[in-house]
Amino acid sequence: MALNNTYDARPAQQETAVGAGVQILLLALLGTAIGMGPAGWVTGLVFAIATWAVLSRALHRSRLSTFGAANRVTLGRATLVGGVTALVADSFESAPPVSVLVGLTAVALVLDGVDGKVARRTGTSTALGARFDMEVDAFLILVLSVYVSMSLGPWVLLIGGMRYAFVAAARLAPWLNAPLPPSTARKTVAALQGILLLLAGADLLPYAGDLGVVLLALGLLVWSFGRDVLWLWRRSRMRAMVAAEVDEVLEASVGDVLVEATRAA
Template sequence: MTARRRPPPVVAHALRRQVLGVFALVGAGLVSALLALGLGFGLSLSYYALALATYGAIGIAVFDGLRFLGGQRFGLANAVTLVRGAMVAVLAGFVVADAPALAWVAVALASIALALDGVDGWIARRQGMATAFGARFDMEIDALLIVVLAVLAALSGKAGPWILLAGLLRYLFVLAGLAVPALNAPLPPSFRRKLVCVVQILALIVILPPLLAPPVTSAIAAGALALLVYSFTVDTAWLLRHG
């Protein structure tokens, strides 16, 4: 078996330039949105700092993972995922924003990010550009969205601190893989896994507006979290059996 050839340096350089351009373009839109919201709601500098730091961290992760794209283009699908990441960055800024009215903005942004969740994958398949990088990028943005929404739910009192487990499960699973190598093996495609992820995000979106309050919001959050724990348990058991 021949070893996979690395992409020529010229191709790698062109890919980095392409991604940098997309990152800058989406970043410009992010800054515009941050300024509009910041001025409209009188938000502090910490709001801008956290949102931009989140987007910067996403950018670092993207550039670090470009080696998994090989010689392929970044593509429209990954650009859509990056736009979703920018929306998550805006939501992250809300964590330090003291403006209850932002709950409706958070609901709108998170809903759009969730609606776009299936669009990037559809575009990738349509264009024949589905990659492991794209699938991982999409999954990590979903995980980050759950983290941010869980923190917002806890800070707003819509659920107890236990809801933070919804955002931490993904990262606890990754850490467990350091101690148990079997957990690092690839999982087979699963509709259940995708459905539970959507349900978790949707539940966190539903409980954010001021229309609902505990114990209703706590019950919704607890039910979604129970499904997420069940899904991780099923995947963990499968990996341990086949490891």
Template sequence: MPKVQSSPAPSAAWTRPWWWAAGGVAMLAAVGAVAPLTLLAWAAGVAYLVVSSLLMSLGLRRRGETRFGAANAVTASRSALVGVATALVVSAFADGGDTGLLVTIVAVALALDGVDGYVARRTGSVSELGGRFDMEVDAFLLLVLSVHDARFVGWWVLSIGLMRYAFVAAAWLWPFFARTLPYRYWRKVVTAACGVALTVVAAQLLPAVANVVLAAAALALLVESFGRDVLWLVRMNRTSADLVSPENAPAREPRGARDESR
């Protein structure tokens, strides 16, 4: 997982989240020169870049940092690519878009998914904020791809992209859903598999039936992964409730009782 860390070169521009948003806008301009983007597509891509950079900046500030290091720079690069993919998907609903360009950009973003973690481990810079940044970029990419693929396999595929956000929303109703989950490498495997599956569907290289089967398999994997986490949270919540239940509470001494140990 990436980590927020102080940079050895405080003046380096790449250590500032907002520079990565600017880089993403430059990428949008370059892509727009090859595959013209609609105004709405521009708005969607820029909005994602601005919001993601704002959230990262706030996260850094809460931890007393203003810059991030090389591992988070890789994640920020993926985030910029996701911003471009967002614009391409929105544009695709208007004029069909450039499927080859979209698939290429998404493939690069998916390939970089394992690089930030490798860099963080090599530099000993794993952190909670870096891991959260990585996870949210992955989640939004799955949402963007599922929106794109809904035209080919049905709107039910949106459940893949919305599942992470439904999980977060559940924490508002049931606070125990916000409990920190134990690390499981399987989550990364499932996320990567879903990204690859949705990218293959987006490329439209397979027959329609095969696309549906592939998307359904990705959804099944995601349901299994989230289901395991939900069961763990429910079990931990019940265990905590049992520990504080009246039956397990220590007996109270009657008011006015004498302390015989004196």
């Protein structure tokens, strides 16, 4: 009896298409409510199409036949991030209502703590889901740093760009690609970035307060990345030392064998 190993990606990819449709619906609602301009529309549509394309490709490569409840939560969060991205792009032409931007961002940040719990409780944790969650988080922080930089200066972009700079550096230094041990501190610092940037962009504090909040976020992020890079560097050095010692032992062993062989001859 022949086994059917045919992989059908359509059920999972249909959900990504639905996500893109919901993204466009959210843009329409925002456009109707606040009169969003061309920059916001174009940016939001590009985000929706890019998310659908990248996620569909990732699903095909991972060969997942079902999308999963946790990924649905992350997709909903990505939809909100798309709305925030459109509003930030629109803010270069006209200032959107801060309450709308804060509301969408706040819900996205709250949902950040939901998808992981859903994945663990349903036993549906996957590498794709973890990567999807991480990329949505990173992009939201980047977008928020762009928004806050308009009032505090371009240096704020260091917060949003640090993770992408780390990824780029890993292409030149492969030892940065080694897996890191789990860290509650790292997760806490990552979660605080969105909260602190949202607070700085909510127009609740005076300039000095916003500046202090963002400097705190940047300081925590530099400490977190610095600690991880130092751990990875030490690990790479240790592995290199172990490899060198193994090579020395092997060379000595081969030399001893050759000497014994010569004597025997």
